[in-house]
Amino acid sequence: MSVDVFDRVIKNAIDVMENSKYQIFEICENVRAEREALNKELQLVIEETAITIDIVDKFEVDYRRSRVRLTEVSRDFKRFNEEDIRAAYEAATQLQAQLAIHREKELHLKMRRDDLQKRLKNLDKQLERAEALVSQFGVVLEYLSGDLHQVTRLLESAKSRQLMGLKIILAQEEERKRIAREIHDGLAQNMANMVLRTEITERMLAKEAYSAVKEELADLKSGVRAGIEEVRKIIFNLRPMALDDLGLVPTLRKFVQDYEERSKISTKFELIGKEVRLPSGMEVAVYRLVQEAFSNVLKHAEASHITLELTFQQQMIKLTVTDNGVGFNTAGIDKKITQGSHYGLMGMRERVELLEGRFDIQSEVGAGTKVSMVIPIKSESKEE
The missing domain is CATH 1.10.287.950 (Methyl-accepting chemotaxis protein)
Structure with missing residues (x-):
C-alpha cells in the first residue's frame, strides 16, 4: 500500500x-x-x-x-x-x-x-x-x-515500538482523566455545594435568622479550607515539589507517613546505603512506582503492615515493597500481566522496563506479597 x-x-x-x-x-x-x-x-x-x-x-x-x-x-x-x-x-x-x-x-x-x-x-x-x-x-x-x-x-x-508509543499516550490520557475526575468529584463538588450553601444563607438573611447564618458561614469557611486542601493534594499528586527541593528519600519518608495516616496501615521505611541524587525524571519515576505499589496494597492486599526498603548501590537502586496481606497465587503471573488482567502491576512493570530495570513479584496465598524493582543508574546519572 x-x-x-x-x-x-x-x-x-x-x-x-x-x-x-x-x-x-x-x-x-x-x-x-x-x-x-x-x-x-x-x-x-x-x-x-x-x-x-x-x-x-x-x-x-x-x-x-x-x-x-x-x-x-x-x-x-x-x-x-x-x-x-x-x-x-x-x-x-x-x-x-x-x-x-x-x-x-x-x-x-x-x-x-x-x-x-x-x-x-x-x-x-x-x-x-x-x-x-x-x-x-x-x-x-x-x-x-x-x-x-x-x-x-x-x-x-518494530511492532513493539508502536505498541510502546501507544501505551505512553494511553498512560498520558489516563492521567489526564484521573486529574479531571479528582477535580470533578472533589473540588468542583465542594464549590457547587458552597454556591448552594451561599444561596441558603442569603435566604436566611432575608428572614433575619442571624444565628443560623452564623452557623452556615462557619460551614462555608470549613468548605473553603477543604477546597484549598483538595487543590494542594492535586498539585502534589501532579508533581511533588519536595522531590526538587529535598530529594527522593525525604519525599518518600513524607509519602509513607501520609499514607499511614490516611489508610491506617502501619508502614516502615528503611534506607540502605548512601543516598545519591538522581536525574529529575528518574526520581519522579521511582516515586510513582512506590505510589502505585502502595496503592495496590490498599486496594487488594487487606494488609495491616507495609515495609518500603530503598537500597542505593554504585550502579543501581533497588526498591522492595513488602506487605503482610492476603497474597495471591503467582502461577502464570507474567502471562496475566502481559494480557492486562493486572493493570497496576502491568503499569509498574512497564515503568521499570522503560528504565531498563528488572521487576519481580513473590507472593503466596495468606503469606503476603513482596515486589522488587531494580533500576540501573547510568554513567551520565552519576556524573550529574
Whole structure:
C-alpha cells in the first residue's frame, strides 16, 4: 500500500472519528448539565426533608400531649364539663390530621430523595462510560494525526515500538482523566455545594435568622479550607515539589507517613546505603512506582503492615515493597500481566522496563506479597 493511499484512508477514518468524538462530547455535556440540575434539586429536597422531619417530631409531641389531655378531661367529670371534653377532642383530632399530612409529606420527600440519588448514580455511570469513549477517541486520533510517513516507517519496523508509543499516550490520557475526575468529584463538588450553601444563607438573611447564618458561614469557611486542601493534594499528586527541593528519600519518608495516616496501615521505611541524587525524571519515576505499589496494597492486599526498603548501590537502586496481606497465587503471573488482567502491576512493570530495570513479584496465598524493582543508574546519572 502506497503512502498516498494510506494517507487517504487515515484521513477518512480521522474525519469519521472526529464527528463521533464531538457527538459523544455533546452527550457528556448534556449528562453533566442534567446531573448538576438533579444535584441542586437533591440538595433542596434534603433540606426540605430535614425541616419536615422537625415539624413531624413537634406534631408528635403535641399530639401525645393532646391525647393525655383528652384522657384527663374524659375521666374527671367533676372538674371538666362536656365543652372541655369536646375542645380537647377537637384539638387532638386536628393535631392527628396535621401529623398524618406531614408524615405523608415526609414519606414523599424521602422517596423523592432516594429516587434522585439513584438517578444521580446512574448518570455518574453514563458519564464515566462516555468520558472513557472520548478519551479513547482522543488517543487514537492523536496517534493517527501524526506524521504518516513516520507511521509507515513504524509499521515497517518494530511492532513493539508502536505498541510502546501507544501505551505512553494511553498512560498520558489516563492521567489526564484521573486529574479531571479528582477535580470533578472533589473540588468542583465542594464549590457547587458552597454556591448552594451561599444561596441558603442569603435566604436566611432575608428572614433575619442571624444565628443560623452564623452557623452556615462557619460551614462555608470549613468548605473553603477543604477546597484549598483538595487543590494542594492535586498539585502534589501532579508533581511533588519536595522531590526538587529535598530529594527522593525525604519525599518518600513524607509519602509513607501520609499514607499511614490516611489508610491506617502501619508502614516502615528503611534506607540502605548512601543516598545519591538522581536525574529529575528518574526520581519522579521511582516515586510513582512506590505510589502505585502502595496503592495496590490498599486496594487488594487487606494488609495491616507495609515495609518500603530503598537500597542505593554504585550502579543501581533497588526498591522492595513488602506487605503482610492476603497474597495471591503467582502461577502464570507474567502471562496475566502481559494480557492486562493486572493493570497496576502491568503499569509498574512497564515503568521499570522503560528504565531498563528488572521487576519481580513473590507472593503466596495468606503469606503476603513482596515486589522488587531494580533500576540501573547510568554513567551520565552519576556524573550529574
